[in-house]
Amino acid sequence: MKNLVLNNISKSFGQTNVLSDISLEINQGEFFSIVGPSGCGKTTLLRIIAGLESADTGKIFIGGADSTDLPPQKRNVGIVFQNYALFPNMTVFENVAYGLSVKKTEKNIIHKKVRDVLEKVQMEHKHDKNISTLSGGEQQRVSLARVIVTEPDLILFDEPLSNLDYSLRLETRNELKRLQREAGITSVYVTHDQTEALALSDRIAVLNKGIIQQTGIPDDIYYNPENKFVADFIGHANLFGSQLCSELFQIEIDSDETLAVLPEELIPTDKSGNTSCKIIDVQFTGFSMEYSILFKDKIIRSLLPSKSLNNRFGIGEEIGLKIVSEKIRKVK
Amino acid sequence: MKRTSLANILLTGIVIYFIAGYILFPLYSVLKESFAGDGNLFSFAAYKNLLTGSSAEAVINSVLLSVLTVTGSGVTGVYFAYIFHYHKIPFKSFFSSLLLIPLATPPLIGVVAFLFLLNENGLIAKLLTTFFGMNAAPFRFDGWTAIIIIHIYSFYAMFYLFASSALKKTDMNLIDASYSMGAGRSRTFIKVIFPQLIPSIIGASLITFMASMASFSAPFIFGGSIKFLSTEIYYAKINGDNSFASSLSVLLTVISVFFLAMLRWYRSHKILEVRYKGSPKTISDLHNKSINYFSTGMIMIFSFLIILPVLTLLFMSIIPEGSLMRNFIIEPFTIANYTKVFSDSQFFIPFRNSIEMSVIAVLITLLIGVISSYLIAKKKIRGKNLLESILSLPYGIPGTVIALSLILSFNTPTLFTAFVSIVGTFWILPLAYAIRNLPVLTQSSIAGFNAIDPSLEEASRTLGASEFITFRKIIVPLIFPSVFNGTLLVFINSVGEFVSTVLLYSYSTKTISVEIYSQIRMYNTGAAAAYGILLFLMVMIIVYLSRRTMDKSVGVV
Numbered sequence: 001m002k003n004l005v006l007n008n009i010s011k012s013f014g015q016t017n018v019l020s021d022i023s024l025e026i027n028q029g030e031f032f033s034i035v036g037p038s039g040c041g042k043t044t045l046l047r048i049i050a051g052l053e054s055a056d057t058g059k060i061f062i063g064g065a066d067s068t069d070l071p072p073q074k075r076n077v078g079i080v081f082q083n084y085a086l087f088p089n090m091t092v093f094e095n096v097a098y099g100l101s102v103k104k105t106e107k108n109i110i111h112k113k114v115r116d117v118l119e120k121v122q123m124e125h126k127h128d129k130n131i132s133t134l135s136g137g138e139q140q141r142v143s144l145a146r147v148i149v150t151e152p153d154l155i156l157f158d159e160p161l162s163n164l165d166y167s168l169r170l171e172t173r174n175e176l177k178r179l180q181r182e183a184g185i186t187s188v189y190v191t192h193d194q195t196e197a198l199a200l201s202d203r204i205a206v207l208n209k210g211i212i213q214q215t216g217i218p219d220d221i222y223y224n225p226e227n228k229f230v231a232d233f234i235g236h237a238n239l240f241g242s243q244l245c246s247e248l249f250q251i252e253i254d255s256d257e258t259l260a261v262l263p264e265e266l267i268p269t270d271k272s273g274n275t276s277c278k279i280i281d282v283q284f285t286g287f288s289m290e291y292s293i294l295f296k297d298k299i300i301r302s303l304l305p306s307k308s309l310n311n312r313f314g315i316g317e318e319i320g321l322k323i324v325s326e327k328i329r330k331v332k
Numbered sequence: 333m334k335r336t337s338l339a340n341i342l343l344t345g346i347v348i349y350f351i352a353g354y355i356l357f358p359l360y361s362v363l364k365e366s367f368a369g370d371g372n373l374f375s376f377a378a379y380k381n382l383l384t385g386s387s388a389e390a391v392i393n394s395v396l397l398s399v400l401t402v403t404g405s406g407v408t409g410v411y412f413a414y415i416f417h418y419h420k421i422p423f424k425s426f427f428s429s430l431l432l433i434p435l436a437t438p439p440l441i442g443v444v445a446f447l448f449l450l451n452e453n454g455l456i457a458k459l460l461t462t463f464f465g466m467n468a469a470p471f472r473f474d475g476w477t478a479i480i481i482i483h484i485y486s487f488y489a490m491f492y493l494f495a496s497s498a499l500k501k502t503d504m505n506l507i508d509a510s511y512s513m514g515a516g517r518s519r520t521f522i523k524v525i526f527p528q529l530i531p532s533i534i535g536a537s538l539i540t541f542m543a544s545m546a547s548f549s550a551p552f553i554f555g556g557s558i559k560f561l562s563t564e565i566y567y568a569k570i571n572g573d574n575s576f577a578s579s580l581s582v583l584l585t586v587i588s589v590f591f592l593a594m595l596r597w598y599r600s601h602k603i604l605e606v607r608y609k610g611s612p613k614t615i616s617d618l619h620n621k622s623i624n625y626f627s628t629g630m631i632m633i634f635s636f637l638i639i640l641p642v643l644t645l646l647f648m649s650i651i652p653e654g655s656l657m658r659n660f661i662i663e664p665f666t667i668a669n670y671t672k673v674f675s676d677s678q679f680f681i682p683f684r685n686s687i688e689m690s691v692i693a694v695l696i697t698l699l700i701g702v703i704s705s706y707l708i709a710k711k712k713i714r715g716k717n718l719l720e721s722i723l724s725l726p727y728g729i730p731g732t733v734i735a736l737s738l739i740l741s742f743n744t745p746t747l748f749t750a751f752v753s754i755v756g757t758f759w760i761l762p763l764a765y766a767i768r769n770l771p772v773l774t775q776s777s778i779a780g781f782n783a784i785d786p787s788l789e790e791a792s793r794t795l796g797a798s799e800f801i802t803f804r805k806i807i808v809p810l811i812f813p814s815v816f817n818g819t820l821l822v823f824i825n826s827v828g829e830f831v832s833t834v835l836l837y838s839y840s841t842k843t844i845s846v847e848i849y850s851q852i853r854m855y856n857t858g859a860a861a862a863y864g865i866l867l868f869l870m871v872m873i874i875v876y877l878s879r880r881t882m883d884k885s886v887g888v889v
């Protein structure tokens with residue numbers, strides 16, 4: 001069942017087109033991510049879905065009903081904001097209870113539901129605390145609780161983890177996924193961090209300059225990018241034009257095509273033949289080993305599990321390159 | 333947003349109605365009257381009158397007074413801000429509060445206190461004649477000297493505040509660098525510190541110039557035969573020459589509004605932030621570990637001078653009426669003056685009037701100020717800049733002119749006054765106070781609205797709250813501290829208002845300030861002093877309360 005349908009949404013601010021002809025279908029209970037670089041229109045798209053901004057053209061259906069012209073409070077769509085947007089004049093409990101109390105829910109039901117959800121996000125013990133006394137991670141959990149408790153048809157996340165430090169981000173990410181799965185609420189998650197999107201999502205849409213580049217399951221987006229942008233943005237793939245292809249790998253492709261090779265599919269070998277690649281940088285991160293390789297004026301990345309490497313190369317060494325991939329991935 | 337709700341249209345309507353009826357229409361009436369000739373003819377007679385004779389003198393005097401006031405207040409205010417900031421001084425926050433007293437003192441109270449202190453029959457004269465056997469005081473306190481001293485007393489705090497807040501933002505590293513390169517104290521001040529203060533000094537100068545041009549109480553009481561614009565308007569009106577009063581008003585308003593426009597322009601181009609709060613923190617204690625005795629001495633002397641008029645007022649209120657004329661040393665203190673104020677209904681009515689009128693003024697400004705700042709800051713309605721400019725206009729219009737404009741426009745029944753003439757009634761006074769104070773409330777609530785993170789409202793909306801509920805449950809609690817403070821300020825300004833009151837009151841609508849004035853005219857100094865002290869206490873309690881709410885409010889300042 002489709003929970004959210006966007007039909008040909010476009011939006012411009014003055015002269016600049018921020019979103020062009022966006023169409024998406026998101027299923028009930030799905031965790032859907034929208035990834036793209038900064039300024040590509042992610043926040044604008046979320047705001048349009050929530051009704052905080054109106055689209056210039058196009059239609060929005062939420063739970064099957066045309067919601068294009070509904071005000072935000074009639075859409076039953078929750079947002080977790082990047083800055084959490086907790087009400088500073090209320091306690092943790094009051095923040096979470098807010099959505100229920102404006103819907104005139106009975107006092108004891110509110111009480112029970114808020115307690116339950118605070119327990120779920122492990123913020124029970126701080127229910128009477130002021131917002132200003134909470135840490136970033138705690139505020140984040142309260143803001144999630146505040147949305148979940150209203151049982152929305154749809155939760156929108158706008159880079160909810162970007163204000164947290166790295167390790168807390170990983171922890172919160174798993175937590176968030178667990179909560180979303182338990183609650184079974186359809187989620188649209190916006191981020192510019194592609195690993196976050198790959199790790200969390202059932203499906204992903206890649207957005208660039210207000211245009212959807214590709215939609216698919218993480219595996220597909222990663223291994224079968226449809227264009228250079230997706231290959232680069234999602235997999236940091238090495239992109240080779242036809243000239244480079246034949247010189248380096250003796251593969252012939254059309255001149256308007258590009259070969260996309262993921263860093264982990266490229267293995268440095270002992271120098272063979274007359275192509276000369278040179279290692280210009282090596283980075284060891286424990287699990288992996290990353291080589292930066294210069295061929296002519298192109299920098300090529302190769303990323304390998306450090307354990308599996310029988311022979312390692314040092315900076316300045318001349319090497320050969322080998323593709324280890326089941327398929328040749330050509331993109332436009 | 334393409335949705336313009338009915339509520340917003342209604343709110344815009346209310347604001348436009350108020351602005352049109354109570355700001356623009358009265359100003360138009362003054363302008364029209366200034367061109368009125370005999371019969372209903374259009375005439376430049378009043379303006380011709382302006383250019384000749386005594387009016388030119390009044391213009392020159394007013395400008396001169398303002399220049400001297402700005403200079404004197406500027407030097408005093410900046411000096412004390414500087415030593416406060418850079419020197420270690422004991423009981424800093426106590427002295428700092430004392431130094432701000434004149435800011436909250438109603439102008440008339442200051443004037444009356446100085447009168448009691450330095451008049452030829454005043455306290456000091458009396459002390460000199462009693463203890464040093466002089467026949468009369470060796471000085472006369474009136475005219476230019478008196479007015480300028482009172483002006484410096486009233487206005488220096490503006491410079492003090494602006495300069496303190498600028499000093500708090502000065503870069504200590506620059507100052508350290510200057511010292512480390514061998515520059516001395518005064519060189520460092522001139523080359524490094526002063527340039528950083530210039531924006532706030534210009535800001536304070538514009539405000540002080542405007543206030544000084546419009547100042548009424550001091551020139552009125554101490555001016556004698558010296559002519560000033562604000563008092564000339566009053567006398568022209570009292571003499572029944574509306575047309576001449578109007579042309580003077582137009583002139584004074586044009587000058588003031590010009591300064592207001594400069595101030596607004598300046599504010600939008602420079603960042604001027606002043607926080608009316610707390611004592612200045614000093615980083616400089618790092619430099620001077622020991623107390624600076626000279627600066628401390630200066631501050632103690634100055635603080636004493638600041639509270640001296642208030643102490644005089646207090647003293648005058650607790651000695652028996654007329655005892656100063658006799659030999660005041662022998663007679664015991666009494667509370668007779670206070671009991672008189674409260675028991676005699678003739679004395680009590682002004683008190684009640686002032687409070688009632690101020691409360692009504694507060695309610696009006698609250699309604700119009702909050703609605704319009706909401707439309708300006710939150711709804712970003714079209715023409716919001718124009719609306720904001722018009723709403724700040726009364727700040728630049730002298731109180732005398734506001735009073736005159738209301739008299740001229742509402743002496744006949746109009747649409748805006750429910751088709752009755754309100755001149756001479758109770759209602760015209762709170763209306764005048766509300767108009768004069770509208771900018772205070774509007775500015776503080778615009779600041780309050782702007783401090784609210786827009787995503788809070790959006791969060792509320794997406795959680796299912798309507799615009800109205802969001803306003804009530806999220807916005808109102810968050811803007812409350814700033815609006816409440818604005819409200820208290822409006823009340824303070826209204827409860828001791830004298831400038832427009834003196835033109836608008838009638839026998840049954842006397843206020844505290846008018847009563848103080850008429851008691852002084854009748855040489856009932858005790859009652860006047862008791863009124864003054866009560867008014868002063870009321871204002872100080874309110875200031876204290878407002879600081880408390882400011883300090884307690886979290887998030888929004």
Ligand SMILES: Nc1ncnc2c1ncn2[C@@H]1O[C@H](COP(=O)(O)OP(=O)(O)OP(=O)(O)O)[C@@H](O)[C@H]1O
Nearest residue numbers: 013014018036037038039040041042043044045192
């Ligand atoms: N209210 C507005 N008025 C004018 N331009 C806007 C407005 N809101 C957004 N934009 C512009 O639209 C573009 C997309 O903005 P948006 O906030 O949707 O980007 P984003 O993908 O969320 O970026 P980020 O990852 O940095 O948050 C940007 O170029 C932005 O400057």
Ligand SMILES: [Mg+2]
Nearest residue numbers: 042043044158
């Ligand atoms: Mg964004």
